[in-house]
Amino acid sequence: MTVQELPGAASYRPTPPPAWKPRTDPAPLLPDPEPYRVLGTDAAADFAPAVLRRLYAELVRGRRYNTQATALTKQGRLAVYPSSTGQEACEVAAALVLEERDWLFPSYRDTLAAVARGLDPVEALTLLRGDWHTGYDPREHRIAPLSTPLATQLPHAVGLAHAARLKGDDVVALAMVGDGGTSEGDFHEALNFAAVWQAPVVFLVQNNGFAISVPLAKQTAAPSLAHKAVGYGMPGRLVDGNDAAAVHQVLSEAVARARRGGGPTLVEAVTYRVEAHTNADDATRYRGDAEVEAWRQHDPIKLLERDLTERGLLDEDGVREAAEQAEEMAARLRERMNADAELDPMDLFAHVYAEQTAQLREQAAQLRAELDAEAEGDHR
């Protein structure tokens, strides 16, 4: 059986209008008009307490990670940091819904998702510290390289998921992108390939209201970003991105669907970027405090904390414990990031090709000579 013959892929057949047949029913593909919520609703009662507790611990750690990383930029220990403060529910849920064999394709903002998946935070921050581009082995962690060209990681996720499926491996890829990234052609092409190939991919759009300074209203006129799904023939789901339980549930369902051969899903998580775009950005230029304040009231940690507390799943000790663990992580991170990275300039030539070309050997020799001269202090 080829992929083209798998269910779903071929449902759209050109037939002469005289015999026009009903094609894929669009109705089930359309998102609900309201973002799905769990916390504060009846659905919360059914939610596994262990998962909620795990989410809580990770959210608290995640927030601390964000503030620590931002602090490191001020100390010159990171070149730049795009914070996901306020978006931790998405970051953490994306990591937790995956099995070890699955793959995560983060966007440039999603170091936290990588860390929540278990990646060493120092390795996750290598790109942003500036000692190398990718600080980890993507295959070891099944986390694609963090990289800045927006939406370009989405076709990678589709190709990888497709390859895994061709090989018969039970692997799902979860790919993250921002609201701004949905405007790129790569978003379109990735979703289309995924649907045609029925690849086991989940696309998670974090709609945080802005692409740097550009608000969503200048990015799209769609009813919601999730509505884009129907145009590819995949289901679109809209979820409250600050409700960790809801994001976890919607993503889990999408992952399960992909795993059982049901094809891709597009999930739009409505959230908000509480901090500036990066430490280098001045958000006051394009938005007011009132909007930010409103979103701070809808904070993912507060939402979950309230629910857990009300249901007796979290007490003061639990809160303190989570905070302490987060503080420990931050202290370790601070300490390790304060150590200077060990760098070998000759690495510049080491990995351009599998085998160094004669041309690069010449250039490496030149740099070697320069470094030696510099070391001997006899260079100009």
Place this chain on the structure above:
Amino acid sequence: MTVQELPGAASYRPTPPPAWKPRTDPAPLLPDPEPYRVLGTDAAADFAPAVLRRLYAELVRGRRYNTQATALTKQGRLAVYPSSTGQEACEVAAALVLEERDWLFPSYRDTLAAVARGLDPVEALTLLRGDWHTGYDPREHRIAPLSTPLATQLPHAVGLAHAARLKGDDVVALAMVGDGGTSEGDFHEALNFAAVWQAPVVFLVQNNGFAISVPLAKQTAAPSLAHKAVGYGMPGRLVDGNDAAAVHQVLSEAVARARRGGGPTLVEAVTYRVEAHTNADDATRYRGDAEVEAWRQHDPIKLLERDLTERGLLDEDGVREAAEQAEEMAARLRERMNADAELDPMDLFAHVYAEQTAQLREQAAQLRAELDAEAEGDHR
């Protein structure tokens, strides 16, 4: 009032989920489940007879144009010809719904649309004859250059329509693309810009079942291509692309909507490419005769002829007259295309820049010398 403040553009505002407000209603954006039809339905009775007659004459001429152009490839008078035989209803309707001040953005297959709009067929065929790229002044005819990179003309149409609107000109752009072209990133980006800017553009997708050899089922898994519209926040319309009256009506409505500031529309016309992709293609490699035969029964000329005849709007004389006019056009075209194109090789350097650079002057002099030597027969 800036464009961003115009109605529609800003309807999608990020608001915190606690105060989630109803956004653009997706329901009116969704296409009907069946392609819209006029001929053979009650709607035909309401249709202006003059328009139907005009459509008929143009369809007959268009078909003859297609067969003539294909014949010219066999005689070596055209480098290549992508025929729109079977798709004449779309080609002709696209041309007729526009006012003189409007702009047409054809895809590479749509020389017929350009001709139906009034362009000299020899000028329209210049690209395919090979004496130059664009054989006409796009501004004089308000027809963008016919060009092969698929879907790249769509953002041009959006930019032009947007510019006209900024200038306060009452101009609509109609852009054509194939089903295959909808997979390109440029399609996505163009539709998104159009919707955000509420540009007066109509996108006409001719879904003719194939992109060269690739059938629609390998191109998309969407319920229909028209369903892509909702993801951009514009209406999607599905129409029987062989029903000239239906295409004319749906496009007219979309043009009118664009003209009154209502923004862009995506129209999918379901049709069929009856001939091979081009004269160089062998369609038997990828599809059977039965499918082609079924579509021949749903021929746009036959459909319209039947309707007109039944309603007494066309008799044998009318049929003959249309055929004669078409034959005349073909004879003139044949004759003119049989004359060798007049070419000046020095034109190669004439239009690269507004002012020839010194570098090109050098190179032009080199070619001049070569040509002179060649003329004197003293070159090697």
Place this chain on the structure above:
Amino acid sequence: MTTVAARQAAKPATMAQALQRAMRDAMAEDPTVHVMGEDVGTLGGVFRVTDGLAKEFGEDRCTDTPLAEAGILGTAVGMAMYGLRPVVEMQFDAFAYPAFEQLVSHVSRMRNRTRGAMPMPLVVRIPYGGGIGGVEHHSDSSEVYYMATPGLHVVTPATVADAYGLLRAAIASDDPVVFLEPKRLYWSKSDWSPDAPAAVEPIGRAVVRRSGRSATLITYGPSVPVCLEAAEAAQAEGWDLEVVDLRSLVPFDDETVCASVRRTGRAIVVHESTGFAGPGAEIAARVTERCFHHLEAPVLRVAGFDIPYPPPMLERHHLPGVDRVLDAVARLQWEAGS
């Protein structure tokens, strides 16, 4: 254009400010000039080069677009077709690549395709080059891709005054111009008055930034200050270096460059871009073709290594600095000749 009375005194200004002023003046003079790109409106651009334009001219003249570079350039093509003069900003060098097809397949060919009937008077502004500690994809020197594409002009300023003058000339040009802005010179300052550039020549002329007799350094953009510094340092070692700032890579000013090389008999091309098939290849090849018998030594190239742009902590080893230029000067076979 400006009267003597209206002339402003020269004051310290950054290159970013001069660029902003160039757009502002062009927009004020010509209502068909439109600025567009990601974050160019409300924010004023991530480098603040478009600061204040949206406020002064409205969002329809300085527009925050959706995040899609092919769409930005593609719609700009359509706007130019209707008679506007779009000035497009690509946020960073590597983020211009999605627009490559529109640039190569349409922008560069539209005039030629239509036998001059449909010119493409648009400017693509691209902040380029390294030295600012940017993470991957934020420091590319992509000029050779554009140089190798007939139909485009390719221009890059090295001084505050040229930033203004060249951008005005680019916007005024009836042909498409890829306008490369050296990121690390954005904050370079010099005394400058917006009136001065009335004297700036149209696109296509190189300028001798420093006269010398021993050898010619041919360079442009971010490497101009490096070469000037190297020339100063070389003085101590007995070399009197001439520095030519190309300003325009296309068209190429053979006249100025060759006049210098014929005088000095030795030349080095210096740029940040990778060397292999980089801009220096063309420059060295054409100078050699034209000045062969004046050359005492082969034209050398000092360029970035032939590697992907390095991470911030290693970029100083990649970028051609003063020492690397001086090393090359030393290799110019001084024993051989004059």
Place this chain on the structure above:
Amino acid sequence: MTTVAARQAAKPATMAQALQRAMRDAMAEDPTVHVMGEDVGTLGGVFRVTDGLAKEFGEDRCTDTPLAEAGILGTAVGMAMYGLRPVVEMQFDAFAYPAFEQLVSHVSRMRNRTRGAMPMPLVVRIPYGGGIGGVEHHSDSSEVYYMATPGLHVVTPATVADAYGLLRAAIASDDPVVFLEPKRLYWSKSDWSPDAPAAVEPIGRAVVRRSGRSATLITYGPSVPVCLEAAEAAQAEGWDLEVVDLRSLVPFDDETVCASVRRTGRAIVVHESTGFAGPGAEIAARVTERCFHHLEAPVLRVAGFDIPYPPPMLERHHLPGVDRVLDAVARLQWEAGS
């Protein structure tokens, strides 16, 4: 790999057939090799280069993709990340431009980015060049864009045997290879057996196609036959020309090229691509750097003019033909030297 017994007798074959055979053999030997692109499956490609592969190996191994070049290359990247070896077909040169960002920003940098942890063993096959009467956008020589991008190999065959050998080598390579197929040589024929290429060297070696003492023609791909013909014609005028077929533009075989130029003392680079910042610029510059004191004349370039590719009826004036090569040979300052 093949035993002597299994060797097949050489028979006339076209370059297109040899390329098809290379993919077929690679797919048969290695189940991770996947062919993908527009129309490569059922149709066998618009040039029939993938003819029969889908039938033999199934549509999952030779896949008709949706019509989106960035998507094709982008998904191929993901497939390579999972351990496959995708062989991607771009239908024509100019239609590879939409994939430019994926190629430059990811394919070329992935190995370096991950310190070797994630190699990109993929091949991008691109039919390129003119001379087939193609309409606009169907005849570009885009090789310099790829040469200027570190991390890519760039390869192009000129013979039927090399078409097989180089494509096998490209598919076997652990690095990304841009494999440029000269369209107008697709139907060129020669006696060839699929066994022979066992002897073909790995990527990176040029070959002397014709020995000579007077001057070296450095060329590749579609211009190789032109140069060989020119060399024959030159014989009559008393010039004994050597012809070097580069085969691999990256890595560049300085050894073979420079050995030849040092011997002959004169060199001309010949290619279809536009000259300005074209491949010949690098070749001329590096040959000059390395062989300066052996050169009796500057290295000349015979290239396409610096214009957008012409319409079919005018392309013969643009393409470097035998006459233009001979004119350049005549300009090699014969009075000056040896």
